[in-house]
Amino acid sequence: MLDEGLILDLYGIGAIRFGRFRLTSGIESPFYIDLRLAITYPSVYKRMVKSMAEALSGLNTDIIAGIETASIPWASMIAYELNKGLVYVRKETKEHGTAKLVEGDLRQGMRVVVIDDVVTTGSSIIRAIKAIRGQGGDVIAAAVFIDREQGGLEAIRREGINVVSLARVTEVIDFLVNRGLISDDLRNSIIDYLVKMRGTTST
Template sequence: MEFVKEFATFLHQSGIIRFGDFTLASGKKSSYYVDLRIVPSYPHQFRRMIKYLQNLISEQIGFDSFDAVASVPTGGLVIASALALETVKPLVYVRSEAKSHGTGKLIEGIVEDGMKILLVDDVATTGGSIINGIKALKEAGAKISDCYVIVNRMEGAHQALQMEGVTLHQVLDISEIAEILHQARMISEQTLKKVHAQTSSQ
């Protein structure tokens, strides 16, 4: 829990999570913005985040439960790469669309029939891009039962992945981050309420 508190504080202090009025890529309005792609610019924090994620996976599902690590570019790929390196597991990734040149592949890396794959991403919102990755990997013969993200925005991803037979795990969810920051007097009561109002009860 100590890491979670420190990490939430770090995310806010370094501008990785910002509160205000934002328009997301989907066109949806949001009371906060999370850009975890900045984390690798802080190598010590990045390493601690990967180590914490590694320990979480070890405790919750164990390293024997998967043969390879996969991600969907770009945010999650840096995290998945570091995790694959630490766990000495093969890395594969799913493109958002197949290459228009060369082999025209959608999946980069080796996926064998019956291979158990752990999916990793940076942030989960509705779960759309993660589900595209799950479907592509399943079509290639992979088995996926678990997905790990650093931050769950709690806007439907949990239920959406459940429909695909995949359990979503997270290091932090947005409510937790907002609660920690509010207790540390870094954000106001009003901001906390706005964040809670935005989450769907998962």
């Protein structure tokens, strides 16, 4: 779990916002989690990296994998913290050089943990898992900081992959309500949205 101080800091720097936002997936959302802001704040960045490294420390892994572009700074620092190698998965195969989709020295049978910052539908992580498997890697887990609770974890698990999540968005929202930072009405509207989205993704 992300500790309460980190949640407050993320809210304070605007990494957790409320309003109307269109996500990469095209879905409209009443909240937005932008953890790219956190890498600009060393204290927040370090503490989040340490939290994830501690959560992953018991896994027998060789390589940490990032996904172009948002998760690369997270994967890089988590790999450094765990003293593991790093690879990253491109959005598209590059048209020159070795034309690889996975950059770095990924070898047959290496045990890999895929890192992403936030999970919504799980499609980015699933794509990365398939790319790594396609180059001989053995993906043993995926890990995210915050689960938006819109079916992403379930989709990843259907690929046979365990997922580590440090926080669910409802936990974050409940904490912010309890601290008087957002209203009960806003919380309830977000819960209604999540229930509706879960119904949409399950059909």
